[in-house]
Amino acid sequence: MDNEDPLRKFKERFHIPEVNGQPAIYFCGNSLGLQPKTAAAFLESEMRSWAEKGVEGHFMGENPWLYARKRSKPLLAGLLGAKELETVAMNSLSTNLHLLLVSFYQPKGKKTKILTEPGAFPSDRYILESQSRFHGLQPKDTIIQVQPRKGEHILRTEDVLRSLRLHADELALVMMSGVQYYTGQWFDMRAITEAAAEKGIPVGFDLAHAIGNVPLQLHDWGVDFATWCSYKYLNSGPGNISGIFVHERHAHRSDLPRFAGWWGHNEETRFLMDKDFEAMPGADGWLLSNDHVLGLAVHQASLEIFEEAGLENLRKKSELLTGYLEFLIRKISGDGGILEIITPSLPKERGCQISLLIHKGGKAVFDALYRQGIIGDWRNPNVIRLAPVPLYNSFTDIYKFAGILEISLREFV
Structure with a gap:
């Protein structure tokens, strides 16, 4: 999917924060989007x-x-x-x-x-x-x-x-x-x-x-x-x-x-x-x-x-990203009742966001995700908001996130 993504080069146009010396997987666009590399020149x-x-x-x-x-x-x-x-x-x-x-x-x-x-x-x-x-x-x-x-x-x-x-x-x-x-x-x-x-x-x-x-x-x-x-x-x-x-x-x-x-x-x-x-x-x-x-x-x-990117192209990728993210979360959570997606399943009814109610582990799981390089957004009392932004997130980002989430749930739940 990344190889076929017509927007894949746009990620290079943004500064990606680091966690523990490594580029983060940044799923926090619903709180603060990343800095375009051209911003400094415009300023x-x-x-x-x-x-x-x-x-x-x-x-x-x-x-x-x-x-x-x-x-x-x-x-x-x-x-x-x-x-x-x-x-x-x-x-x-x-x-x-x-x-x-x-x-x-x-x-x-x-x-x-x-x-x-x-x-x-x-x-x-x-x-x-x-x-x-x-x-x-x-x-x-x-x-x-x-x-x-x-x-x-x-x-x-x-x-x-x-x-x-x-x-x-x-x-x-x-x-x-x-x-x-x-x-x-x-x-x-x-x-x-x-x-x-x-x-x-x-x-x-x-x-x-x-x-x-x-x-x-x-x-x-x-x-x-x-x-x-x-x-x-x-x-x-x-x-x-x-x-x-x-x-x-x-x-x-x-x-x-x-x-x-x-x-x-x-x-x-x-x-x-x-x-x-x-x-x-x-x-x-x-x-x-x-x-x-x-x-x-x-x-x-x-x-x-x-x-340059075109909003129609961004929206198409956004639906694919959130669809893939939802699929992996449901596969990981299974019938355990630990994770509950509170975002609509129909792509036409949601933005590029998946919100998770986490019924066990809560903030400890969220903090563990951060230590492994995932920057998301915590909302009290027990919601993790994930925003895979099509300008600078990839399908590989979501795949890596899912693996880290699975390990974190095993550790704290």
Whole structure:
């Protein structure tokens, strides 16, 4: 499989961490993607511009900082299934989610509630709760969580849609993950969006674990808004820049409330310092501050690798990698009841992630894996998340991992 892999050369484009002096098997792309070897050159180019031009770097050179964000727009649009108008790189995920909820969560009358998933990433829960309180509401009365059925770990799409229709008269917003961080489940974003649109309910997604991982068509699906981070599957560096998507139908809506900043003002008149805010059309109208030039440089290095590799090719390999990983885990675990896969088995329902409930051995097994060169991700109380990323993981990586897992289970279970 490795010999037939058209993407096999991309692994050479990334720095691979070492454990005990040997290259690690890195299955942690859902927490922090690896560094592209080109990132330093992209960053150095902006550092050199700063050194040589100073403030004039805003207006001179190959990539004038005044328009730094624009270089990433077509590449982000391709990953999102969006128009360039609809997306922009800016801020951090949590900041962006707050900004977008100011515009799209507008409780009024009996329509005050938010439909979401259970066990959403804590930051998302905190944000939804604080936005609820911001409007004078109580989260316990406002936030509706669709629960998995008894004995199940993932949400069935029909249950999400049933809850949406049941509460439609009370819902002011549907807000979910694209890919669930804990289980790796890829929600049926299209079906959820279409059901919400039928009832006139805005819908938004946190794409932190979806962008660069699964194919998206946000424009065609009719998603109202989305945000994400770039340091996971987008390999853009720890804590690096986020981005937003706002559908084209909202591009010129002056009636939408927003927390404005001067970089979101009409760039043709921005430096006239007018007192009246005039939002730029599309996602750029949500900008607050001038562009994060150094962060965007590293971001660009990775985005260009994605464009070269092609998301369709990455997705095809991703399905093969997770399929092989699932097969070997099931073969090793057998009927022992020690390991339980909580990620959907159907490839169309998951990202490049397999999450394992480990019922015996727990953290000791995880630590043993690390000592043998496996870098995964531990989530309390007893879940190991494994993300075989198609840009830099191979089928041999998975084969080696399975052998190490088998030995570790024998030692600690």
